[in-house]
Amino acid sequence: MVTESPSLKQAITPHVYINQLSAHVDQEVTLKGWLYNMRSSGKILFPQLRDGSGVVQCVVLKNAVQPELWESLKGLGQESALIIEGKVRADSRAPGGYEIDVTNAQVVQEVHDYPITPKEHGTEFLLDHRHIWLRSRRQHAILKIRHTVVRAVRDFLDNDGFTLCDAPIFTPAACEGTTTLFAADYFDGEKAYLTQSGQLYNEATAAAFGKVYCFGPTFRAEKSKTRRHLTEFWMVEPEMAYATLDDVLTLSERMLSYIAARVLADRAEELKVLERDPAKLEAIVPPFPRLHYDDAVKMLQEGRAKGLLEARFEWGGDFGAPDETFISGHFDKPVMVHHYPAEVKAFYMARDPDRSELALGVDVLAPEGYGEVIGGGERATSLEYLQQQIATHELPPEAFEWYLDLRRYGSVPHAGFGMGIERCTAWMCGIEHVREAIPFPRMMYRLRP
RNA sequence: UCCGCAGUAGCUCAAUGGUAGAGCAUUCGGCUGUUAACCGAAGGGUUGUAGGUUCGAGCCCUACCUGCGGAGCCA
Numbered sequence: 428m429v430t431e432s433p434s435l436k437q438a439i440t441p442h443v444y445i446n447q448l449s450a451h452v453d454q455e456v457t458l459k460g461w462l463y464n465m466r467s468s469g470k471i472l473f474p475q476l477r478d479g480s481g482v483v484q485c486v487v488l489k490n491a492v493q494p495e496l497w498e499s500l501k502g503l504g505q506e507s508a509l510i511i512e513g514k515v516r517a518d519s520r521a522p523g524g525y526e527i528d529v530t531n532a533q534v535v536q537e538v539h540d541y542p543i544t545p546k547e548h549g550t551e552f553l554l555d556h557r558h559i560w561l562r563s564r565r566q567h568a569i570l571k572i573r574h575t576v577v578r579a580v581r582d583f584l585d586n587d588g589f590t591l592c593d594a595p596i597f598t599p600a601a602c603e604g605t606t607t608l609f610a611a612d613y614f615d616g617e618k619a620y621l622t623q624s625g626q627l628y629n630e631a632t633a634a635a636f637g638k639v640y641c642f643g644p645t646f647r648a649e650k651s652k653t654r655r656h657l658t659e660f661w662m663v664e665p666e667m668a669y670a671t672l673d674d675v676l677t678l679s680e681r682m683l684s685y686i687a688a689r690v691l692a693d694r695a696e697e698l699k700v701l702e703r704d705p706a707k708l709e710a711i712v713p714p715f716p717r718l719h720y721d722d723a724v725k726m727l728q729e730g731r732a733k734g735l736l737e738a739r740f741e742w743g744g745d746f747g748a749p750d751e752t753f754i755s756g757h758f759d760k761p762v763m764v765h766h767y768p769a770e771v772k773a774f775y776m777a778r779d780p781d782r783s784e785l786a787l788g789v790d791v792l793a794p795e796g797y798g799e800v801i802g803g804g805e806r807a808t809s810l811e812y813l814q815q816q817i818a819t820h821e822l823p824p825e826a827f828e829w830y831l832d833l834r835r836y837g838s839v840p841h842a843g844f845g846m847g848i849e850r851c852t853a854w855m856c857g858i859e860h861v862r863e864a865i866p867f868p869r870m871m872y873r874l875r876p
Numbered sequence: 877u878c879c880g881c882a883g884u885a886g887c888u889c890a891a892u893g894g895u896a897g898a899g900c901a902u903u904c905g906g907c908u909g910u911u912a913a914c915c916g917a918a919g920g921g922u923u924g925u926a927g928g929u930u931c932g933a934g935c936c937c938u939a940c941c942u943g944c945g946g947a948g949c950c951a
Contacts, residue, residue, distance in 0.1 A: 464911095464912075466909095466910045466911070466912095466913050466914090467907085467910075467913090468907055468908060468909065468910055468913080468914085469906075469907035469908055470907080470908050471907095471908045471909065471910080472910095473909075473910050473911080473913090475911095484910090484911085486909080486910095488908070489908080490908085502903095504901090504902085505901090520909065520910090520911085521911090522911065539902070539903090540886080540901085540902070541901090542886065542887075542901090543887085544886090544887065544888095544900060544901050544912085545900085545901095545912040546887070546888065546899080546900045546901080546912065547887080547888050547889095547900090547912095548887060548888070549887080549888070549943090549944090550943080550944065551883095551942085551943050551944075552886095552887065552888090554943095607949075607950080623950095624951090645951080647949090647950065647951085649948095649949055649950060650877070650948090650949085651947095651948085651949065651950070652944085652945075652946075652947095653945080653946065653947085653950095654945085654946095655950085655951080656949090656950075656951090657951090660951065661951095662951065745949085745950090747947080747948075747949095748946085748947080748948095748950095749947095790951095798950090798951080799950075799951060800951070801951075802950085802951060845951060846951070847950095847951030848951090849951085850951055851951090861951095872942085872943075872944095873943095
């Protein structure tokens with residue numbers, strides 16, 4: 428026999444969400460939320476209520492309510508928990524277009540010392556208070572856009588015939604190198620590593636399902652302290668059997684365009700809060716410029732000759748952040764740089780049959796200095812070549828035996844890419860740093876909260 | 877790991893080597909349309925830590941700690 432608790436009863440009392448107010452004009456409603464801010468003017472109070480779906484200004488007139496109600500609301504601090512009853516009224520003076528004329532209210536919890544004020548704060552303070560910083564309007568807008576980016580990715584791939592087939596988080600060995608892996612103690616003295624890519628597993632599932640993707644957290648123990656880096660980030664990785672580099676270019680272009688269109692359509696309010704120029708997102712439509720590595724190098728060398736770049740760039744190297752920014756600065760939409768030197772790319776990349784020093788890989792560089800949002804390409808199909816690559820890169824061969832089976836049993840051309848969700852979200856939002864594009868960022872010097 | 881910058885009230889920041897300051901937040905008071913409201917008052921400090929120079933250090937010097945920005949590496 429289950430006894431119904433008072434708190435459960437309270438939780439199921441019907442109430443209206445602030446983003447639904449337009450459907451309740453001139454009706455009495457109950458709102459449940461938290462005090463976002465309060466202004467007052469003698470015998471009139473303007474509490475702003477926040478409920479997760481939006482913020483609405485309420486109006487309390489001293490002469491129109493019970494004296495006890497006036498007293499209970501008068502001195503409330505930011506983030507006091509509140510249930511408010513009142514009538515919805517359209518009013519052009521109100522920030523959201525609607526106001527609530529309060530008739531009754533219940534103070535669920537009174538708060539007086541909320542640390543985050545409406546004034547400015549520093550990065551360290553805000554990150555230390557990330558658990559409550561999430562409530563502020565700007566952070567709320569960013570994470571709503573992240574949600575839309577994730578949904579757009581899933582909808583796009585699902586509607587395109589891809590099957591979600593997630594890769595493991597614990598892995599026995601590196602897929603691209605060992606220096607950037609977080610190690611954990613597994614059983615019986617064995618080491619497990621946190622995944623840095625689902626890539627190799629995707630190749631297995633692609634051979635089983637044709638078109639697949641994995642979508643989950645990824646870990647890199649890189650000692651990077653820049654606005655583009657997290658130690659834990661989310662990555663979506665599609666992989667297609669019987670596909671080539673060209674298919675990857677087309678898929679990248681279609682997916683990024685779809686994401687931008689969805690953000691524009693579904694998150695107009697949030698973009699406004701962030702003061703993000705919609706024109707930047709409207710520009711993200713196919714076709715994206717395609718740039719051969721050779722031509723990118725020429726571009727960098729010309730830039731250096733004109734004094735626009737400090738460092739000299741030699742053919743054969745990988746681009747640094749200033750190089751990427753310089754290249755992407757020539758375009759108002761993402762640029763796809765392809766055919767990198769095989770030397771600087773992962774061991775499993777296929778090589779260009781006409782120029783074996785080149786890999787059939789692509790980096791998609793976002794405009795405005797957001798850097799590489801997508802990296803991918805065509806995978807090598809030859810068993811002998813991969814065995815040789817594993818030896819050259821001094822990788823433990825026993826850890827890759829299962830992977831080599833994929834080249835023994837029905838090896839076909841296949842290709843795919845990985846996209847970083849936080850970089851993509853930060854780009855859509857036009858924000859400075861990827862740390863705001865994930866609820867609880869993990870960085871080199873930040874593990875808390 | 878390397879290079880650069882910073883650390884003063886709960887927060888954001890001031891303070892020529894010479895008495896530790898303001899705004900916001902908090903508490904109290906005022907105001908019937910406020911838009912990060914406004915006006916008045918009060919409380920609030922081991923100037924990151926340890927040493928050194930000096931008659932005197934928030935300020936100068938050394939080391940360390942913490943954070944920020946960047947490089948390399950990467951999505």
